[in-house]
Amino acid sequence: MQKLSLCTFLFLLPLLSFSQEKDAVIENIQKEAYENSQLEILAHELLDDIGPRLVGTPQMQQAHDWAVKKYKGWGIAAENQQWGEWKGWERGITHIDMVSPRIQTLSGTQLAWNPSTSSNGITAELIVLPEIKDSLSFKKWLQTVKGKFVMIAMKQPTGRPDDNWEKWATPESFEKMKSERNAQTKAWNENIKRSGYNRRNIIPALEDAGAAGIVDSYWSRGFGVNKIFGARTKKIPTVDIELEDYAMLYRMVEHGDKPEIHVVAESKDLGVVPAFNTIAEIKGTEKPDEYVILSAHFDSWDGGTGATDNGTGTLVMMEAMRILKKVYPNPKRTILVGHWGSEEQGLNGSSAFVADHPEIVNNIQAVFNQDNGTGRVKSINGAGFLHSYEYISRWLKAVPDTISRHIETSFPGWPSSGGSDNASFVAAGAPAFNLSSLSWSYWNYTWHTNRDTYDKIIFDDVQSNVILTAIMAYMASEDDSKTSRAQIILPINDRTGEQQTWPTPRVPERKGGM
Known part of the structure; x- marks a missing residue:
């Protein structure tokens, strides 16, 4: 019995040693x-x-x-x-100021890969997209954008996040706001669609028509928060202005105040890197x-x-x-x-x-x-x-x-x-x-x-x-074992009725942004 116990101990000793070693590493x-x-x-x-x-x-x-x-x-x-x-591109200084009908520094920035302005910047009047009947009427309106900053984002009805509304508003008021916002968003999207363009390709159309610059506002549904992506212009600046200032400017345009802004958006084109x-x-x-x-x-x-x-x-x-x-x-x-x-x-x-x-x-x-x-x-x-x-x-x-x-x-x-x-x-x-x-x-x-x-x-x-x-x-x-690569059999797609398949490797973009 003593010999058996000794053999058992000697057999288990390496396992105990490894377990202690593993515990020590984790500790x-x-x-x-x-x-x-x-x-x-x-x-x-x-x-x-x-x-x-x-x-x-x-x-x-x-x-x-x-x-x-x-x-x-x-x-x-x-x-x-x-x-x-x-x-290759390097961000420089961005300054955005309202200069008429009064002076106010605005919160915003140029978008990634934005074409540079001069250090003197650009001063121009702001305009918004009109109510569009069809593509022909939009092409006629395009003739009026020359030398103007064009605002391309919808005026949001509220700058408060939904969770703020949910906490403080009555249920009826919250639902009313959401319903009105949804209707406004739908109308905005349909209005752009009638132009013959979408939210992306309308930007080069405005640039080709002689716009001085593009002013966007991609609200992220939080206080003071906007999403910042890339510019789609080749020669004129594109800036994003935070909702609080953007909505103010939009209201001023609607009320005929003809606001003007001064934009300095310096950057460097560094070629291919x-x-x-x-x-x-x-x-x-x-x-x-x-x-x-x-x-x-x-x-x-x-x-x-x-x-x-x-x-x-x-x-x-x-x-x-x-x-x-x-x-x-x-x-x-x-x-x-x-x-x-x-x-x-x-x-x-x-x-x-x-x-x-x-x-x-x-x-x-x-x-x-x-x-x-x-x-x-x-x-x-x-x-x-x-x-x-x-x-x-x-x-x-x-x-x-x-x-x-x-x-x-x-x-x-x-x-x-x-x-x-x-x-x-x-x-x-x-x-x-x-x-x-x-x-x-x-x-x-x-x-x-x-x-x-x-x-x-x-x-x-x-x-x-x-x-x-x-x-x-x-x-x-x-781990002593090599991990298994066996894959599940994916189910039938309910919408198409076809067998779903494992994702296939992407082809990387190796010459980007050019």
Whole structure:
């Protein structure tokens, strides 16, 4: 009996040793994250010092170079890998002022890739789109836009968010507002349709007709919040003015006040510039040709500083890599991080990586992607991989209950066809999972807006996501089993009656904005 007990002990000793070693790594990940966090200094350097990271801008290149330097400082191999070229552009000064019938500085900015004005700017009267009977009457009206700033957005009936109405208004008043707004929106859209154009191609028509500039206002349904995207003009400026000022100007036009604005919107056309992904890796020791990938897009729009889209995802992956290098320097599998370029224009950086590196994609153990804001991760789904429950659940068991108890899982889930960079890998058949976050009013207040700035970061939640990501990466690296790529059979589409199919890889735009 004593011999049997000794044999049993000797058999179990390596398993006990491995379990203790695993527990020590997980404990050290948490200890480093809590006691030596670099999140705030990384956020300051990236968001305050470098700022927004629009593809094709010097700030995007600066961010790539900064990340490589950071990784190398942590002893992690890193490089910028070119995947394409983009229109080079740099934002300059924007000043928008009403100069008649009174003086007021207005809140707004030029849109991305806006053609520059001179330093003296442009002064002109504002006009709005007329009530349009048909395309012929619209063409006749176009003759009147020469030398004018044309306002192309609807005058919103309220600048209060719906949740503010819901809190303070009577139910009847709230429903009345929504009904009137819906009717106004429908009428606005139908009016533009009668011109023979849509909201996009009406802009070059106005430019060709001699407009002095385009004035837009893409309200994001929050106090002081507008979404800021790209200009569609080639020679004249396009600016976005926040709702509060835009609606005032619109009312002045309606009342015959003939307001004039002065716009300075300086920028630099930098020709064609290279576009990159930043790639860093901790080389595996036992299975170096199998990969665990941490994923976050690096680029942003430039209305704010890209703090929650996707500065926070970037911070999570950088901090997780720093911690892993310190407490788990010799992983079983290679741990690679991808900071993708031009996600905002259609997942271009990640889809180019997938196309250019089949030797990596074909040997992926797992991809963990984080994108949608500063909140703690609240859900993970199996992305349509039939056996994802087995390994995702196994890895999550190692995550502290203080974090994992807030996460809902669903298996086998559904394959993503877009939205963020995990979709690029899913389309290629690689197990890629989005770490989906709590909202923190992301869609209205920070997603692609002028308010996506450092102060919106919830560092406790970001720190929680760092720990989750680092532990999941560690567990995926150490797993004795290779993850299954078996896919679910997708159901019949109720609308078309046809069998749904797995998403196919995107063809990246490698010469963009030109």
